Amino acid sequence: MGILEVKGVNKNFGGLKALDDVNLDVQEGTVHAIIGPNGAGKSTLLNALIAKLEPDTGTISFNGKSLLGLQAHEINQIGVCRVFQTPEIFPDLSVLDNVMIPAFAKHQGSFRLNPFAAVDADAEVTERAHEVLEDVGLTPRKDFEAGSLSRGDKRRLELAMALAQDPKLLLLDEPTAGMSRADTNNTISLLKHIGETRGITKVVIEHDMHVVFSLADTISVMAQGHVIVEGKPEEIKGNPKVQDAYLGGAHL
Amino acid sequence: MFGLKQKDATLFLVVVAITALAPFLLNPFPENSELAQFNAGYPDLMQRFMIFGIFAIGFNILFGLTGYLSFGHAAFLGVGSYAGVWMLKLLSMNIIPAIIVSVVVAGVFSLIVGYISLRRSGIYFSILTLAFAQMSFALAYSVLTPITGGETGLQLALDDPRIFGVAQTADGSIPLTNFFGLEMRDGIEIAAGPWLFTLNVGYYLSAIVMLASFYVAIRIFRSPFGMMLKAVKSNQQRMNYTGINPKPYTLAAFVISGMYAGLAGGLMVAMDPLAGAERMQWTASGEVVLMTILGGAGTLVGPLLGAGVIKYFENIFSKINDNILYEWFSFMPGGLQDFFVTIIYPFIGKGWHLTLGIMFMLVVIFLPGGIVEGGKRLGRLFSRKKAEGGGSDATPAASPAE
Numbered sequence: 001m002g003i004l005e006v007k008g009v010n011k012n013f014g015g016l017k018a019l020d021d022v023n024l025d026v027q028e029g030t031v032h033a034i035i036g037p038n039g040a041g042k043s044t045l046l047n048a049l050i051a052k053l054e055p056d057t058g059t060i061s062f063n064g065k066s067l068l069g070l071q072a073h074e075i076n077q078i079g080v081c082r083v084f085q086t087p088e089i090f091p092d093l094s095v096l097d098n099v100m101i102p103a104f105a106k107h108q109g110s111f112r113l114n115p116f117a118a119v120d121a122d123a124e125v126t127e128r129a130h131e132v133l134e135d136v137g138l139t140p141r142k143d144f145e146a147g148s149l150s151r152g153d154k155r156r157l158e159l160a161m162a163l164a165q166d167p168k169l170l171l172l173d174e175p176t177a178g179m180s181r182a183d184t185n186n187t188i189s190l191l192k193h194i195g196e197t198r199g200i201t202k203v204v205i206e207h208d209m210h211v212v213f214s215l216a217d218t219i220s221v222m223a224q225g226h227v228i229v230e231g232k233p234e235e236i237k238g239n240p241k242v243q244d245a246y247l248g249g250a251h252l
Numbered sequence: 253m254f255g256l257k258q259k260d261a262t263l264f265l266v267v268v269a270i271t272a273l274a275p276f277l278l279n280p281f282p283e284n285s286e287l288a289q290f291n292a293g294y295p296d297l298m299q300r301f302m303i304f305g306i307f308a309i310g311f312n313i314l315f316g317l318t319g320y321l322s323f324g325h326a327a328f329l330g331v332g333s334y335a336g337v338w339m340l341k342l343l344s345m346n347i348i349p350a351i352i353v354s355v356v357v358a359g360v361f362s363l364i365v366g367y368i369s370l371r372r373s374g375i376y377f378s379i380l381t382l383a384f385a386q387m388s389f390a391l392a393y394s395v396l397t398p399i400t401g402g403e404t405g406l407q408l409a410l411d412d413p414r415i416f417g418v419a420q421t422a423d424g425s426i427p428l429t430n431f432f433g434l435e436m437r438d439g440i441e442i443a444a445g446p447w448l449f450t451l452n453v454g455y456y457l458s459a460i461v462m463l464a465s466f467y468v469a470i471r472i473f474r475s476p477f478g479m480m481l482k483a484v485k486s487n488q489q490r491m492n493y494t495g496i497n498p499k500p501y502t503l504a505a506f507v508i509s510g511m512y513a514g515l516a517g518g519l520m521v522a523m524d525p526l527a528g529a530e531r532m533q534w535t536a537s538g539e540v541v542l543m544t545i546l547g548g549a550g551t552l553v554g555p556l557l558g559a560g561v562i563k564y565f566e567n568i569f570s571k572i573n574d575n576i577l578y579e580w581f582s583f584m585p586g587g588l589q590d591f592f593v594t595i596i597y598p599f600i601g602k603g604w605h606l607t608l609g610i611m612f613m614l615v616v617i618f619l620p621g622g623i624v625e626g627g628k629r630l631g632r633l634f635s636r637k638k639a640e641g642g643g644s645d646a647t648p649a650a651s652p653a654e
Binding site for chain 2: 088116
C-alpha cells in the first residue's frame with residue numbers, strides 16, 4: 001500500500017471532465033512524476049490533494065487516512081506540503097521570516113497564542129529556518145524583503161518554506177518551469193539531495209523531460225483528465241500511447 | 253532589556269522619557285505670553301493624548317499587522333466607557349475595578365463582533381464592523397436608555413448605590429474618582445518664572461497605563477504571534493498551505509485591539525466619569541483610523557504620534573478664532589489684514605477639520621508610511637549627507653517590513 005492513494009477521483013467543471021476516474025498509488029520514499037500535455041488535469045489533481053478543490057467522487061488517502069473533508073491547514077499539518085507553480089510567498093516579510101513561519105507551523109501547530117514569546121526564543125525553530133535557507137542557498141539574502149527576490153530565488157524560497165516543515169509528502173508543481181538549464185540542474189540535484197538525506201516522498205508535475213527522467217522512480221502520464229499509462233521511466237520512454245498523447249506521434 | 257531587543261528598548265525608553273517630561277515639553281511658552289494658547293501641557297489634553305494613544309496602539313495591532321480595517325472600534329471604547337461608569341456607580345470610586353471591567357466587557361463584545369465580522373475580509377469586513385458600531389450607537393441612543401442614559405449620557409448621581417464607598421461626600425457632592433485614595437484631579441503646579449507646569453495624578457496614571465500598553469504592543473510585534481499577524485496581511489491564503497489556520501489569529505488580534513479600546517474607554521471615565529453614545533459613532537471610529545494611518549500603520553510609535561497630532565489639532569487649532577487672527581496680522585495695513593484673515597480663517601477654529609483633511613491627504617499621497625516614514629526619510633537624508641561629508645558607511649539597506 002502506498003503512502004498516497006487516489007482512487008476513482010472525478011471532477012467536473014460544468015461539462016468539462018477535469019479529472020476522469022483518476023487512480024494513483026504513490027510508494028513511500030519514491031519520486032512519482034505526473035506528466036501530460038497542458039490541460040491534462042495535473043494541477044487540478046494537486047489542487048484536489050490539498051483541499052484547494054473538492055473532488056466530486058472518489059477517495060484520497062494519505063497513510064491510510066482520508067484527506068477529504070479536511071481543511072487545507074490540517075492536510076498540511078499531517079505532512080502533505082505543496083510547492084506552487086507561481087511562487088506563493090509572504091512578499092512583505094523578510095526571507096528569513098518566510099521560512100520561520102512554516103518552521104513555527106511545524107513546531108507549534110496551526111495556532112498558538114504566544115504574544116509574549118520572542119521570535120528567536122525557540123532555538124529549534126531558528127536553527128531549522130537557517131538550515132533550509134542554507135540548503136537552497138538563500139542564506140546571503142535572509143534579511144531581504146522576500147518580494148524583492150528574483151523569480152528563481154522566489155521559487156527556491158518556496159522550496160525552502162516546504163522543507164522547513166519537514167513534510168512526509170512533497171507535492172511539486174513544475175519546480176523548474178522558467179528556469180535556466182543551470183538553475184534546473186541545481187534544482188534537480190537539490191531535490192535528489194533532499195530525497196537522499198530526508199527520505200521525503202515526492203509527487204512532481206513537470207514538463208521538462210530531462211527533469212522527469214533524472215528524478216522519477218515512477219511516471220504517470222495524464223491526458224484529458226485520465227491516467228493513461230503508469231510505469232518506470234524506461235517503460236514510459238518508448239510507449240506509443242504517451243507519444244500520441246503528447247505530440248500526436250512525434251518522438252519524445 | 254525588559255525582554256526587548258536593543259533597538260526596541262531604546263525606543264521604549266525614549267517614549268518613557270517623553271511622556272514623563274510631557275508636562276514640561278508641551279508647555280514651552282510662558283503662561284501670559286500670546287503663544288500660551290499653543291501650550292498643550294494641561295492635564296485634560298495630556299490625558300487625552302495618552303488615552304487616544306492607547307486606543308490607536310490597539311487599533312494598530314489589528315489594522316497595522318493583519319491589514320483588517322475595522323470601522324467600528326469606537327463601539328468597544330464606548331462599551332468600555334459604559335461598563336466603567338457602571339462600576340463607579342455600583343462598586344467603588346476606585347478606578348482599578350472600573351478599568352478592569354471595561355477591558356473585560358469590551359473584550360467579550362469584540363469577541364462576538366469579531367467572530368461574525370471576520371467571516372468576511374476586505375471591504376465587507378469593514379462594512380460589517382461599521383454596521384455593528386452604528387447599531388450599538390443607535391441602541392445606546394434609544395432602546396438601551398435605562399443602561400446608557402440615552403441622549404444625556406451616563407453620569408454619576410448623588411444617589412448611586414455604591415457598595416464600597418459613599419454615595420455623597422460630607423458636603424453633599426459626588427465623590428471623585430481615585431486610585432486607592434489618590435484623586436485623579438490632584439496634582440501640583442510648579443511656577444518657574446513666567447512658566448507654569450501642572451503635574452497631574454490623572455495624567456501620570458494614564459501615562460503609566462499607556463506605557464504598559466505600548467510595551468505589550470512591542471512584545472506582540474516581536475513575537476511569533478505578531479509574525480503570523482504580519483503574514484495574514486502579506487498573504488493570508490498562503491498560510492493555509494503552510495499549515496496555519498489564520499482565522500484564530502485574526503480573531504485574537506481583533507479581540508486584543510478591542511480590549512485596548514475598552515482600556516481607553518475605561519481610562520476615559522476614570523478621568524472624567526461620564527459616558528455618552530456619541531463616543532460610539534462612526535466618526536469616532538474613523539478618527540482612530542486617521543490617527544493610525546497619519547502616524548504610520550504597522551509601525552510601533554506611529555499610532556501614538558498620530559493620536560497626538562490629531563488631538564493637538566482638535567484642541568488647539570479649534571480654539572483659534574478670528575479675533576486672534578486679527579491680532580496676529582495687526583501689523584499689516586487694514587485691507588491686507590482682512591485679506592489674510594479671510595484666507596486663513598476657514599482652516600482654523602471650527603474649520604480645523606479642513607486643515608486635518610488636507611494634512612491627511614498630503615500624508616497618504618506623499619508619505620504612505622505616515623509620520624514615521626517621514627522621520628525615517630529625514631534620518632536617511634541626514635545620514636547620507638554625513639556619509640558624503642565624513643565617508644561613514646551609511647548603507648540604506650533593504651530593511652524587512654516593520
